[in-house]
Amino acid sequence: QITLKESGPTLVKPTQTLTLTCTFSGFSVSTSGVGVGWIRQTPGKALEWLALIYWDDDKRYSPSLKSRLTITKDTSKNQVVLTMTNMDPVDTATFYCVHSVRGKGCSGSMCYFFDYWGQGTLVTVSS
Amino acid sequence: QSVLTQPPSASGTPGQSVAISCSGSSSNIGSNYVYWYQQLPGTAPKLLIYRNNQRPSGVPDRFSGSKSDTSASLAISGLRSEDEADYYCAAWDDGLSGHWVFGGGTKLTVL
Numbered sequence: 637q638i639t640l641k642e643s644g645p646t647l648v649k650p651t652q653t654l655t656l657t658c659t660f661s662g663f664s665v666s667t668s669g670v671g672v673g674w675i676r677q678t679p680g681k682a683l684e685w686l687a688l689i690y691w692d693d694d695k696r697y698s699p700s701l702k703s704r705l706t707i708t709k710d711t712s713k714n715q716v717v718l719t720m721t722n723m724d725p726v727d728t729a730t731f732y733c734v735h736s737v738r739g740k741g742c743s744g745s746m747c748y749f750f751d752y753w754g755q756g757t758l759v760t761v762s763s
Numbered sequence: 764q765s766v767l768t769q770p771p772s773a774s775g776t777p778g779q780s781v782a783i784s785c786s787g788s789s790s791n792i793g794s795n796y797v798y799w800y801q802q803l804p805g806t807a808p809k810l811l812i813y814r815n816n817q818r819p820s821g822v823p824d825r826f827s828g829s830k831s832d833t834s835a836s837l838a839i840s841g842l843r844s845e846d847e848a849d850y851y852c853a854a855w856d857d858g859l860s861g862h863w864v865f866g867g868g869t870k871l872t873v874l
Contacts, residue, residue, distance in 0.1 A: 675863075682765060683800075683808070683851055685863035699859040732807055739796070739814055746795050746855035751819065753807040 638662035640672075640733045640754035647760050654720040654759060658733030665709050665716065666691055671736035671748050672709065672716040676729040677756070684729075688736060688748065689716060696745055723761045730756040766791065767852050767866035774872040780840040783869045785852035787833050791864055795855040797835040799828055802849040802868075811850070812837065839871075847873045 644656035658672060665672050673688035687707040688696045697705050706719045716733065735752035768786040775781040785797065799812035810819055812828035815835065827838045835854075839846055852866040 681849060681868055683853075683865040683868070685853075685865065688863075696861060699862055745861050746857070749796070749798050749810075749813055750853075751810045751813070753809070756807050 638735055638752045640735060640752060642731055642733045642754045642757040644731075644757060644759065646758060647762065648723050649763050650724055650761060652723050654718075654723050654727075656718045656720075656731055656733075656757065656759075658716040658718070658754065660714050660716070660733070660735065660754075663735065664711065664714070665689070666711045668692075669738035669748075671738075673734045673736050673750065674707065674716075674718045675732045675734055675750070675753075676727075677732065678729045686720075686731075687718060688745075690736075690745075690748070694745075725761045728759065728761045730758045732756045765867035766856065766864035767854065769850075769852060769866035769869045771867065772870045772872065774874055775839075775842045776874045777842055777844060779842045780838065781842060781871065782839075783837045783850050783852075783871070785835045785837070785866050787835075787854060787864070789833060790858045791833075791854040791856040792830065792835055793833040794857060797828065797830050798853045799826075799835075799837045800851045800853065802851065803845075804848070808851060842873055844873050847871055 640660040671690040674686040689707045733754040734750040736748045796814045800808035801811045802808040815830040816828040856864045
């Protein structure tokens with residue numbers, strides 16, 4: 637079965653860079669039609685999509701955060717890493733790693749959706 | 764402020780039916796599939812509806828989704844206490860090279 641788990645610091649200081657690792661099992665991110673992404677949820681509960689990396693190493697980023705985000709994958713380790721630079725207290729959130737799959741009979745980025753979520757990891761930004 | 768608009772709250776009594784709306788635009792709901800997620804207290808969101816009206820295996824048929832133009836709706840029939848949760852809609856948006864957008868979430872209370 638598919639499982640994902642996020643790991644990384646629980647507390648970062650303003651201006652620091654956050655690095656989160658998603659370790660997954662039950663699938664390979666090199667399989668056609670598969671992707672792994674990151675979504676965060678603020679304390680107010682709003683969900684915000686951050687980034688998505690596809691099986692072919694194509695990447696998509698949130699337009700509003702693109703300059704601060706980098707997503708990479710390590711197929712041999714079954715891991716996807718997200719880095720977010722210049723952290724600010726408003727970035728305090730629970731970060732989720734998500735499995736993404738391309739819907740049948742569909743092609744293109746819009747065809748991928750999130751069907752499995754990790755448990756999430758709370759990251760607090762404070763000095 | 765979320766790109767997709769949902770009512771912040773909804774409620775119903777056990778056995779009743781409720782509907783949660785999700786309003787978007789031509790660049791997201793109007794041209795792409797809608798997805799719904801259920802988030803029970805203290806847990807991660809779970810996929811409830813995909814491609815507008817499809818249920819993953821294990822999701823009861825009490826849950827159904829629909830879409831019309833730039834709006835979508837999640838209907839829950841035969842409301843049960845365990846349905847009390849936050850519900851989110853999501854869709855791909857074709858603007859700005861393409862990105863995912865979410866609704867602000869609807870807190871469903873079973874009275």
